[in-house]
Amino acid sequence: MLNELPAEKAYRVLESGPIVMVSTRGTDGRVNLMTMGFHMMMQHEPPLVGAIIGPWDYSHRALSDTGECVLAVPTVDLAETVVDIGNCSGDALDKFAHFGLTPASAQTVEAPLVRECWANLECRVADDGWTRRYNLWVLEVQRVWIDTARKETRLVHHQGDGRFSVDGDTLDLGERMVRWRYLMD
Template structure:
């Protein structure tokens, strides 16, 4: 027996990517963080990520002005901080200082890496043609940094309305991916 869920709750079913922190640096040099769950891989080569960042987000203005950001991937130990970051605005608050996070220099963008995160992806805007209509930015990943010394690597996934799931066991079926082996290089 199926129970119906309202169509506007589709994200609760399909949004499986990890929560990320979007780090930006505005034209005045001020760094900011926002929490984001609405993102998706668009393609592998070049590596493109679609990200929903609207004008209601303080980071939207910095991304519009500079065309670059960092997608920082936090682990479950940062879950409460990640939620708290998403519940305040960077227009009046230095989120790095307030939440005790450490900005680190990136190599190809001015936006900062987040030292406490397991992964950081330096990105540049590849296409902003969908921003006006859908708030959808297409970002090209320039560099990826992984903290291999981190003990905690479980990612968090938003399921809507304050519910989150946490990565568990990994199921490795790579040997069965014969059709895609050449593409995955």
């Protein structure tokens, strides 16, 4: 039996990518973090990520002014912190200090890495042509940092409406990816 969901709930089916935190540093030097679930890989070379960051997000101004950010990828041990970060605004508090997170220097952007995260992607805006109409930023990944010493590597995936799933077993079908082998290590 098929049950219908309202069309505006499409994200509950399609948006299962890992939750990320967007780190920015404004032209005034102030750093901020926001939680983001709406993002997507757009292409491999150059590596482009589409990210929805609208004017309702405090980070929008810093991204608009500087054209750069860090996408920090937290693991399941940070899930509650990530949700709490998404429930408050950077205009009211220093989220790094309030949530006990450590900003670390990036190499190609001024926005800080988040030391407690498993991965950090330094990004620059590649195309802001869709921001006014769709709040969609096209970000080009400049560098990727992975904390190989972390024991916890399970990612948290947004399913909408406060529901999340956590990485489980990995199904490795790399040997069958013959057409895309050049993308594999």
